[in-house]
Amino acid sequence: MKIEDLDTPCILVDRRIAEANLARAQAYADEHRLPLRPHIKTHKLPLFAHRQIELGAIGITCQKIGEAEVMADAGITDIFIPYNILGRAKLQRLRVLHDRITLSVTADSETTVAGYGGYFADAGHPLPVLVECDTGAGRCGVQSQQEAVALARSIASRPGLRFDGLMTYPPRGQLAKVNEWLETAKAELARAGLEARRISSGGSPEFYSAAEVTAATEHRPGTYIYSDRMQVEHGLGSLSDCALTVLATVVSRPAPDRAVLDAGSKSLAADRCSAPGHGHIVEYPEAVVASLSEEHGVVDLSKCVRKPEVGERVRVIPNHVCVVSNLFDVVHISQDGETAEAVKVAARGRVR
Amino acid sequence: MKIEDLDTPCILVDRRIAEANLARAQAYADEHRLPLRPHIKTHKLPLFAHRQIELGAIGITCQKIGEAEVMADAGITDIFIPYNILGRAKLQRLRVLHDRITLSVTADSETTVAGYGGYFADAGHPLPVLVECDTGAGRCGVQSQQEAVALARSIASRPGLRFDGLMTYPPRGQLAKVNEWLETAKAELARAGLEARRISSGGSPEFYSAAEVTAATEHRPGTYIYSDRMQVEHGLGSLSDCALTVLATVVSRPAPDRAVLDAGSKSLAADRCSAPGHGHIVEYPEAVVASLSEEHGVVDLSKCVRKPEVGERVRVIPNHVCVVSNLFDVVHISQDGETAEAVKVAARGRVR
Numbered sequence: 048m049k050i051e052d053l054d055t056p057c058i059l060v061d062r063r064i065a066e067a068n069l070a071r072a073q074a075y076a077d078e079h080r081l082p083l084r085p086h087i088k089t090h091k092l093p094l095f096a097h098r099q100i101e102l103g104a105i106g107i108t109c110q111k112i113g114e115a116e117v118m119a120d121a122g123i124t125d126i127f128i129p130y131n132i133l134g135r136a137k138l139q140r141l142r143v144l145h146d147r148i149t150l151s152v153t154a155d156s157e158t159t160v161a162g163y164g165g166y167f168a169d170a171g172h173p174l175p176v177l178v179e180c181d182t183g184a185g186r187c188g189v190q191s192q193q194e195a196v197a198l199a200r201s202i203a204s205r206p207g208l209r210f211d212g213l214m215t216y217p218p219r220g221q222l223a224k225v226n227e228w229l230e231t232a233k234a235e236l237a238r239a240g241l242e243a244r245r246i247s248s249g250g251s252p253e254f255y256s257a258a259e260v261t262a263a264t265e266h267r268p269g270t271y272i273y274s275d276r277m278q279v280e281h282g283l284g285s286l287s288d289c290a291l292t293v294l295a296t297v298v299s300r301p302a303p304d305r306a307v308l309d310a311g312s313k314s315l316a317a318d319r320c321s322a323p324g325h326g327h328i329v330e331y332p333e334a335v336v337a338s339l340s341e342e343h344g345v346v347d348l349s350k351c352v353r354k355p356e357v358g359e360r361v362r363v364i365p366n367h368v369c370v371v372s373n374l375f376d377v378v379h380i381s382q383d384g385e386t387a388e389a390v391k392v393a394a395r396g397r398v399r
Numbered sequence: 400m401k402i403e404d405l406d407t408p409c410i411l412v413d414r415r416i417a418e419a420n421l422a423r424a425q426a427y428a429d430e431h432r433l434p435l436r437p438h439i440k441t442h443k444l445p446l447f448a449h450r451q452i453e454l455g456a457i458g459i460t461c462q463k464i465g466e467a468e469v470m471a472d473a474g475i476t477d478i479f480i481p482y483n484i485l486g487r488a489k490l491q492r493l494r495v496l497h498d499r500i501t502l503s504v505t506a507d508s509e510t511t512v513a514g515y516g517g518y519f520a521d522a523g524h525p526l527p528v529l530v531e532c533d534t535g536a537g538r539c540g541v542q543s544q545q546e547a548v549a550l551a552r553s554i555a556s557r558p559g560l561r562f563d564g565l566m567t568y569p570p571r572g573q574l575a576k577v578n579e580w581l582e583t584a585k586a587e588l589a590r591a592g593l594e595a596r597r598i599s600s601g602g603s604p605e606f607y608s609a610a611e612v613t614a615a616t617e618h619r620p621g622t623y624i625y626s627d628r629m630q631v632e633h634g635l636g637s638l639s640d641c642a643l644t645v646l647a648t649v650v651s652r653p654a655p656d657r658a659v660l661d662a663g664s665k666s667l668a669a670d671r672c673s674a675p676g677h678g679h680i681v682e683y684p685e686a687v688v689a690s691l692s693e694e695h696g697v698v699d700l701s702k703c704v705r706k707p708e709v710g711e712r713v714r715v716i717p718n719h720v721c722v723v724s725n726l727f728d729v730v731h732i733s734q735d736g737e738t739a740e741a742v743k744v745a746a747r748g749r750v751r
Contacts, residue, residue, distance in 0.1 A: 054488040054751050088693055110694040130694070131650040133661075133710050136406040155651050158709040179651075186695055187651040187659050298483040299507050299531075299539040307539050309485075313725050314750055317670040341440055341721055342462040342482070342750070343538055357510040358485050369693055373665050373726070376748050396728050398666055398694070399406050 050387050055296040055360060056310040058378040059387060064290035065272055072254060072271050073102045079258035084108050084127055086249065086269030089369045091394035093121030095272060108267045112140050113397030121393065125149040129179065129214045129247065131159040131187060138166040151175040153214045155188050160201050167207035175211035176202045177245060180232065182225040183218035192232040199241045212245035219252055219281065222259045229262035252281030275368035276327055277320040286327060292362035293371065295344065297355045306355055308344035310363060314374060315339060318367035326363040331355060336363065402739050407648040407712060408662040410730040411739060416642035417624055424606060424623050425454045431610035436460050436479055438601065438621030441721045443746035445473030447624060460619045464492050465749030473745065477501040481531065481566045481599065483511040483539060490518040503527040505566045507539050512553050519559035527563035528554045529597060532584065534577040535570035544584040551593045564597035571604055571633060574611045581614035604633030627720035628679055629672040638679060644714035645723065647696065649707045658707055660696035662715060666726060667691060670719035678715040683707060688715065
C-alpha cells in the first residue's frame, strides 16, 4: 500500500532505519564478543525477532509468557523470560512452553523458586533459573550477593531446576558499579560451589557501553531497534535513528498557534521524557505536542514559522516507543519510504 | 469464573458499582430533564452501551468511526461522533455508516465541512453536522460565535448536510461562562436564521453540575460509568465509586519498603494525576505505586504498617480508566464480587 493512502493514526516503521539500528548494534556486539538476546517487548513482531536472530542474536527475551508463546508459535526456539513467574495458571503454561523450546526464567525470592520447583520436579530436562539481582535500578532483584548465593543454592537443590546464573537490569550511568556487583556475586557463588555460567545484562540507552560490564555473558537490548525520544535523550543516537513514527492528520487549526492531531494518548501514550511535549513532529521540529486527550493531540505552533493546514499529515516520533507498539493491532513497515506492508503486532496486549 | 482463579494482570469491573454510577447519573439527568448521550470511549463495550440506552440515554457518543462501527454492528442505532472527520477512507466509511444508523458529526473548519459536503451531496437523507465550539478548553472548536455562524451557514448551504447545532467540551470550573458562550452563539445563529436545535455539552468531572449549562440539550458523560482517581480528584464521588480495578499480583518484595506488581505501564498506563503515584491500591491505601516500567509497577510501602507478600493479589484503581480499558482485550465483569464473566472489549484499539 502507498504510504500516502494509509489512514491515520497509524504506525509507520522505516525498515531501513530499523535495519541500520540492528546492524550497528550487532556489529558492536560482535566486536566485543557480547552475545545479544534482544527483548521483543519493543516490536512484538515475529518478523523482527527472526531478523534479530538471523543477524546473530543467540535467542530472544520476552517479559511475559504470552509474548513467549506467540514467539514460540512463530518458530523462535530459545526464549528467556527475566521475570518472577507466579501462580498456577502461569506455571502450567510455563511447563508446556518448556517442553516446546529452550526456555529460561528468573527468580528473586524463595516463593518464586518454590513455585518453579513444584511444577518442574518431574520435568524431562531441567528449567534453567537465573537469580535476578538489583544492581541499583530499584526494581526487582535480590539486594546482596549473599542473598544471590542463598537463592542459587535453593534453585540448585530442587529437582527439575538448574541454577544457571544471574540477571540484572542495570541502572543508567553506573555500569562500573554494576560490573563490580556481578563479579563479586560470581566469585561468592564460585566459593559456594555454584557456577554462574550465564550473566545477563540489559538496556538500550547505554547499549554502546554494554561491553564495560565484562561479567556479562549476554545483553538484552530492547528499544534499540526502533529508538524513541527517550532513548535519544539518554544518549542513544539521534532523532534520525528513530525508525517508528505515528502517522497523524491535522484535524483542526482552531487558532493561529494551535493545531490538533488525530493522535492522542490512545495512540502516542502519556509517557513523558524531559524533552518538551508528547512527541517530536518530524515535519515541524519547532512544534510542541503540548497536551493529549485520548484521541486528540494539541500542538503548540507558537515557535513555528511554517504551520500545517487542516488535512495535512505529519509523522510523530513518540516519547516511548514500546508502549506505542502495544496500542496498535497493526504496524506498517516500509522498505522504500513510499509503500508499506501491514504486519499484525502478534504479541500486542500479551500482558499475562 | 471465580475471581480468585483469574490470572493477573487483568481488568475487573464491579457491575454493582457501575450500575450505581449509571443509575445516579440518569436520575440526575431525568430530574434536570437533560438527555444523556454517553461517551463509550471509557468502556468500549456494546453491553454497557445498550445498558446506558436502556436506562434512558438518547443515543451514544463515539470519538472514532471504528468505535461507531463496532457499536452499530452491536445494534446501537443513534451515534454522535463529535470529531472532525477528514480524508477519503474515513469519509467513505462515514457514508456507509450513515446509511445504516442515525449518525451525526461535528466540524470546526471549512475544510471539514467541504469534506462532508463532497461525500454526502447525494445522500438520501442529510448528515446532521454540529459546529464544534472552543468554550475555553483549548482543544478543537471555533473561537468565536461569529465563526460559529459562518460555519453553520456553510453547512446549511451544502446539499446532503444539515446544520444541527453546537457541540463543546467545556473547561472545568467555568460552566457559567460556557453557558453564556453557547447562549450568545444560539442567539446570533437565530438572528442569521439558523436554528441550533441541538447543543451538546460533555464531561464527567462536573457531571452533577451539568444542568447549569441551560443552553445544552444533551450531555455526553464518559468516565462516570467506571470513574477513576482523576475523576475523584476532580470532585466526582469517592474512590469507592470506582468500578474498574486492575487485578495484579505482587511478584517481588525485594526490600522491606518495596513491592513490585505484575502491572506496569502496559496495564496501568502512564497517565498522571495530582494524587501521588500510578494508581490506588485498594488493600493497601497507604502504598504508593511509585514508578512503572512496562510490565512492573514498583510500590513504595514505607507508609504501610501491614505489607503484602509475594504472590498476594491486589486491586489497583487506575489514574485514568479510559486508557486502561483500551489496553486489555477482555474485561472481567462481576455481579457478586466472587465470580466474573469475561467480556471482549469490542471497540478496543479502534483508533481510526
